[in-house]
Amino acid sequence: MRDSGINVLFLGKNFLRLLEGLGVTLRISLIAVLLSLPLGILLGMFMTLKNPVSKAISRIYLEFIRIMPQLVLLFIAYFGVTRMFGWNLSADVSAVIVFTLWGTAEMGDLVRGALISIPRHQYDSAAALGMTKVQTFIHVVVPQTMRRLIPLTINLTTRMIKTTSLVVLIGMTEVLKVGKQIIDANRFEYPTAALWIYGVIFLLYFLACWPISMLAKKLEKRWR
Amino acid sequence: MGLNFDFIVKYLPWYVDAAILTVRVAFLGILFSLVVGIICSAVQYYHIPVIRTIVSVYIEISRNTPLLVQLFFLYFGLPKIGILLSAETCAVVGLTFLGGSYMSESIRSGLESVEKSQIESAASLGMGKVLTMKEVIFPQALAVSVPGICANVIFLIKETSVVSGIALADLMYVANDLIGLYYETDETLIMLVLFYLIILLPISAFASFIERRLRYAGFGN
Amino acid sequence: MEERIQLKVKGLVKRFGSETVLDGIDLDVHKGEVVVVLGPSGCGKSTLLRCMNGLESLSEGNIFLDGEEVSSSGKKITMLRQKIGMVFQSYDLFPHKNIMDNITLAPVKVQKRPKKDVESQAEKLLKRVGLWEKRKSYPRELSGGQKQRVAIIRALCMNPEVMLFDEVTAALDPEMVREVLDVMLELADGGMTMVIVTHEMQFARAIADRVIFLDGGNIVEDLPPEEFFTAPKTQRAKDFLQTFAYEKRRTDTN
Numbered sequence: 019m020r021d022s023g024i025n026v027l028f029l030g031k032n033f034l035r036l037l038e039g040l041g042v043t044l045r046i047s048l049i050a051v052l053l054s055l056p057l058g059i060l061l062g063m064f065m066t067l068k069n070p071v072s073k074a075i076s077r078i079y080l081e082f083i084r085i086m087p088q089l090v091l092l093f094i095a096y097f098g099v100t101r102m103f104g105w106n107l108s109a110d111v112s113a114v115i116v117f118t119l120w121g122t123a124e125m126g127d128l129v130r131g132a133l134i135s136i137p138r139h140q141y142d143s144a145a146a147l148g149m150t151k152v153q154t155f156i157h158v159v160v161p162q163t164m165r166r167l168i169p170l171t172i173n174l175t176t177r178m179i180k181t182t183s184l185v186v187l188i189g190m191t192e193v194l195k196v197g198k199q200i201i202d203a204n205r206f207e208y209p210t211a212a213l214w215i216y217g218v219i220f221l222l223y224f225l226a227c228w229p230i231s232m233l234a235k236k237l238e239k240r241w242r
Numbered sequence: 243m244g245l246n247f248d249f250i251v252k253y254l255p256w257y258v259d260a261a262i263l264t265v266r267v268a269f270l271g272i273l274f275s276l277v278v279g280i281i282c283s284a285v286q287y288y289h290i291p292v293i294r295t296i297v298s299v300y301i302e303i304s305r306n307t308p309l310l311v312q313l314f315f316l317y318f319g320l321p322k323i324g325i326l327l328s329a330e331t332c333a334v335v336g337l338t339f340l341g342g343s344y345m346s347e348s349i350r351s352g353l354e355s356v357e358k359s360q361i362e363s364a365a366s367l368g369m370g371k372v373l374t375m376k377e378v379i380f381p382q383a384l385a386v387s388v389p390g391i392c393a394n395v396i397f398l399i400k401e402t403s404v405v406s407g408i409a410l411a412d413l414m415y416v417a418n419d420l421i422g423l424y425y426e427t428d429e430t431l432i433m434l435v436l437f438y439l440i441i442l443l444p445i446s447a448f449a450s451f452i453e454r455r456l457r458y459a460g461f462g463n
Numbered sequence: 464m465e466e467r468i469q470l471k472v473k474g475l476v477k478r479f480g481s482e483t484v485l486d487g488i489d490l491d492v493h494k495g496e497v498v499v500v501l502g503p504s505g506c507g508k509s510t511l512l513r514c515m516n517g518l519e520s521l522s523e524g525n526i527f528l529d530g531e532e533v534s535s536s537g538k539k540i541t542m543l544r545q546k547i548g549m550v551f552q553s554y555d556l557f558p559h560k561n562i563m564d565n566i567t568l569a570p571v572k573v574q575k576r577p578k579k580d581v582e583s584q585a586e587k588l589l590k591r592v593g594l595w596e597k598r599k600s601y602p603r604e605l606s607g608g609q610k611q612r613v614a615i616i617r618a619l620c621m622n623p624e625v626m627l628f629d630e631v632t633a634a635l636d637p638e639m640v641r642e643v644l645d646v647m648l649e650l651a652d653g654g655m656t657m658v659i660v661t662h663e664m665q666f667a668r669a670i671a672d673r674v675i676f677l678d679g680g681n682i683v684e685d686l687p688p689e690e691f692f693t694a695p696k697t698q699r700a701k702d703f704l705q706t707f708a709y710e711k712r713r714t715d716t717n
Contacts, residue, residue: 228306366549
């Protein structure tokens with residue numbers, strides 16, 4: 019029986035169901051990344067302001083989001099918010115909210131880092147050439163921060179994909195849950211199904227993340 | 243909101259036990275991650291053939307898969323081929339599998355930051371490979387690696403939260419249990435956040451202290 | 464100067480990929496001799512020095528120290544390197560160790576000499592170059608000229624038989640060059656065998672027993688300094704010296 023476990027994948031629509039399960043988390047990652055990008059850029063710029071109040075607020079937000087395990091944040095959104103405000107957030111809405119909040123914090127920090135990495139004399143020489151602040155930002159600052167940011171942003175996407183795997187723990191039906199259903203349904207015919215199903219899920223995640231990581235690495239090397 | 247303090251007092255011991263488990267798993271995982279990281283970075287730094295390729299494959303796999311999926315494979319998958327590990331062993335193995343690659347990358351970037359001329363000047367003083375590593379490369383690399391290693395430590399402690407997925411009674415597991423049993427959600431979640439803060443804040447503060455010291459006491463040639 | 468050959472380079476060829484940097488160098492350095500290697504940048508003079516210290520593998524040929532071969536592998540090379548001191552352009556003090564520890568590290572750990580002995584030797588040398596008060600400082604607290612003097616002392620405390628100097632003043636501010644060159648002059652007077660790569664022509668003329676002019680990976684001239692600077696034999700050496708004479712003319716007209 020040991021070598022037949024792999025056949026469970028080709029039974030009915032099992033493999034397709036796994037892919038659909040993966041699609042659930044990938045969709046959440048994609049939405050969260052797309053929302054995090056503009057919000058994170060705003061947050062990053064907000065953090066470079068010299069105002070002590072804005073600094074304190076963004077700092078607390080950033081520190082709290084980054085020090086808490088994402089799963090804790092997910093629990094707070096899914097269980098806590100429902101109770102506190104009486105909103106009944108579905109698991110996928112909670113997930114999008116939490117991962118957007120998290121992604122915004124991470125992105126904001128990346129943007130801030132890229133902005134403050136531009137040396138003082140770049141601003142000085144732009145000013146010496148008679149450029150206005152806006153012109154300096156558009157023609158000097160943005161192009162330089164972009165090169166630094168794009169690889170890091172792509173990396174954030176893979177981190178997002180990996181992190182969204184957590185949604186199974188707030189009861190969402192995604193790839194791990196689908197896998198478990200398949201394993202349970204075939205418990206007697208295919209006792210080794212768990213090995214193959216979880217192995218395949220492992221591989222699927224790798225195939226989803228690895229090309230993106232490679233792209234980030236490549237861009238980082240080229241633009242350094 | 244009025245908090246139910248009786249509830250908090252009653253279930254405090256659950257949290258304490260869970261926190262101990264979280265810390266134990268994290269500590270062992272981080273320790274082994276460092277060992278794996280040191281070995282892997284050394285293999286890459288010294289360009290040891292064949293093993294080096296294996297190490298790069300490991301690093302790519304480890305960095306591009308979620309810990310939760312790694313754990314499911316270890317805990318539910320491996321027993322099917324006769325490898326039976328306890329949930330806690332799985333958690334430590336999984337954390338090491340994940341953390342080893344992160345540690346390796348941090349250590350390697352430190353090793354590679356030591357300039358070649360430093361190594362040559364040690365060689366010109368008749369120092370052998372081992373002595374050069376111990377006296378010249380390692381201390382300088384450490385200064386560069388430590389911030390990254392600290393970040394990894396915090397990251398790995400946070401990652402332990404997913405071990406509840408394989409039914410290990412950590413903080414998340416206890417919180418999930420209590421919410422399911424009693425619906426005292428506010429208290430449960432506040433305790434959860436507090437316990438993670440108690441574990442993570444001192445480490446995070448220590449990490450930024452170290453980082454600041456390293457930055458200002460930078461050697462600079 | 465004795466007649467004994469201390470360092471012998473025989474048929475040395477060094478290639479980097481398809482590029483031949485050194486193309487059959489033969490050179491004997493006698494005990495107590497000071498050889499200055501000159502040549503345009505990229506002529507291979509630094510590579511020659513690095514080969515002598517086993518930092519580069521040789522494509523062809525051999526190098527002997529006191530008749531023993533210097534090969535770039537094995538335990539033997541670390542033994543031989545203890546007899547050949549080398550000082551680099553970028554000083555390369557160890558940034559995480561203070562001045563005294565920089566100096567004593569190798570004699571204590573490599574040569575297994577008692578720390579006390581090395582420290583008293585270091586004390587003498589540091590006092591001679593006026594850096595004794597800096598013994599507890601870290602390299603970052605020293606000027607370039609001070610660091611380079613420490614680097615020389617660090618090499619000297621291994622009690623080498625030969626010292627190699629690779630453009631040791633090239634990274635220094637002009638006003639610090641002198642303090643380093645003075646230390647080297649003193650060393651030469653003390654009878655140290657030295658091979659020096661430098662761009663300081665005045666200094667080369669003052670310190671050298673012999674000038675080697677390297678171009679295109681070959682030794683083009685091998686003359687006493689007076690002769691080399693006043694009557695070089697080849698056109699290439701004349702052209703090379705001309706590039707420095709140009710600077711000279713400008714300072715004259717000022």
